[in-house]
Amino acid sequence: MTTGLDARSTASVVSLDGTCPHGRERLGGKAHSVNRMRALGLPGPPAFAITTDVCARYREAGLPDEVWAGVVDAVRVLEADTGHRFADPASPLLVSVRSGAAQSMPGMMDTVLNLGLTPAAVEGLAEATGDRAWAQDTDARFRRSYAEVVDPAGPPEDPWEQLRAAIGAVFRSWDSPRARVYRDRYGLDHDAGTAVTVQAMVFGNRDDASGTGVAFSRDPSTGEPVLYGEWVRGGQGEDVVSGTVTPVPIASFADEMPTLHAELVEAATVLEAEYRDLVDIEFTVESGRLYVLQARAGKRSSTAALRVAVELATAGLITRDEALGRLTPEQARRHLEASATTGGETVASGIGAGPGVASGVVVTDPDDALDADGPVVLVRPFTAPDDVPAMYASVAVVTEHGGTTSHAALVAREAGLPCVVGCGDGIVAALEGRTVTVDGARGVVLDGDVTGEAGPHATTAWESTLLEWTGAATPADLPDRLGTS
Incomplete structure (x- = not known):
């Protein structure tokens, strides 16, 4: 680490080399995890972070000069670690610029990848690797990301200008409507702020x-x-x-x-x-x-929350009291409501990404979901972060594309929404306006409302353990027992 970065490492720009002493509140979850992984010896690219306290300062008066000076010093450390130089067309260092709050908010804030490219750098990459198609693909990804997140006009020619602007865009995304809606739903502090993680690509x-x-x-x-x-x-x-x-x-x-x-x-x-x-x-x-x-x-999902807590305690990674302390009556209720359906005609099938069963009228426009009077199922080609308010207003989510680790799936699982993803092209048009039932456990969409046709609930081994710990007679008693145990 350079002397300059050492001098500022107790302030607002810190190296994530496994020795950073700051906790999650200052580093944000993403940077904190990078630092922990480096300490554990896991393979990851070098990175540094701008701490969460800078977010409020940026919102008031822009990026402070001393913080930018620390960023420049930190980039020099990445150069030494990677053997590439930022803004050097012959061997450019490219970086990602990512958000990271203390409490995870997946997909709610912004990221820019492949930052540092210029036309000259694209040529340099093509010549150095002999792979012009890769260099051009990486450039296209960067320009699309930069235009969507930072400036619709596209990136400037100076990589340092790109970096400073991207850092500002990530800080500004803390106040995006989708981020505020997410924090409102989960009771997170609107003043906590996000950190910015800059990592070698x-x-x-x-x-x-x-x-x-x-x-x-x-x-x-x-x-x-x-x-x-x-x-x-x-x-x-x-x-x-x-x-x-x-x-x-x-x-x-x-x-x-x-x-x-x-x-x-x-x-x-x-x-x-x-x-x-x-x-x-x-x-x-x-x-x-x-x-x-x-x-x-x-x-x-709620089912996973219950099972994981029990099995981690059984394995000795956490105590029984810790396991019970992680669980809520609401999770138990959602688990019991997640039984798969047994009837109905399948009108679409994909990958079950959020367990549970719910019925509603299909809407394909997020605004229609927000304006609906009754239960609706949001069906989209794929969901974007800006769709989050509409997802929360729906009883289930279905997509044509994407997988179980997509943004739609993560948001749906956390919110307890049945979700089926990857149903294939044409599902949006085929289902619009129909009443359907979404079975997120089986990964199917059924015609009509068949939510009353649930299969029997068989008690599993981990449920039996949880019943014993809480003194509940049956799984149906768990919500009350978890509320008092």
Whole structure:
């Protein structure tokens, strides 16, 4: 680490090298996880963070000069770590600029990837790698991301101007309508602010031995203790979480790259023990090398919340009291309501991404969901972060594209909304205006309202353990017992 960055490391720009002493409140969840992973020796690109306290200062008067000076020093450290130089056309260092609040708010704030490209740098990358198509694809991704997040006119020629503007855009996204709606729903502090994480890029779109994915240490819908997730060969992270691409199950990653899959399983095991919880991991493979980019406690269904707490306590990672303290009567009620349907004609099928059953009239415009008087099912080609208020106004969500780790799935699971993703082209037009039932456990959309046709509830081994701990006679008694245990 350079002397300049050391001098400021107690202030607002800090290196995430595994030794940063700041906690989640100052670093934000994303940066805090990067620092923890570096301390654990897990493979990840070098990074630094601008702390959460700067967010309020930026909102009042822009980015302070001393903070920008610290950013410049921190970029020099990334250059030393990577062997590339920022704003050097011959061997450019490219970075991601990402948000990260203390409490996870997935998809609610903004990210810019591949920042630092200029026409000259694109030529430099093409010449250095001999792969002009990759250089041009990376440039197109950057320009699209920058225009959507920072400035519709596109990026300036100076990478330093790009970086300063992107940092400001990420801070401003703290106050976006979708972020405020999310915080209102979950009772989060509007004044807490976001940190900004700047990390050296690794490229899942680099070649045939590259890709990106999201993995969970356990199934976030059911809680089953197996590595769960999805993977896109030749893609970058936004391809997975945006839902514009339907990825393949993580089992395909195991088939295609078994050694790297084994490394990912080991990383998930280490991180679950570190977090003492189900973890959500973003990863990228560049030319056959695995990088772990982020880890956090994963969003999960109510069923998964109950099962994971019980099984972590049974395994000794947390105490019985900690397990019970993590659980709520509402989670128990949602778990009991999530029984799959047994009847009805299937009108669409995809991937079950949020368990539960709900019926309503299909709307395809977010504004119609917000204006509806009765229960509605939001059906979209894919959901964008700006659709979150409409998702919260709906009883279920269905998409044509995307997978179980997409933005739609994460939001739906956390909110307890039945969700089916990846149903295929044409579903929006086919279902508009119809009354349907969404069965998020089976991954089907059924004609009409068949919510009363639920199958029997068989008590599982983990439920039996929870009944014993709480003194409940049956699963139906759990909401009351969890409220008093």
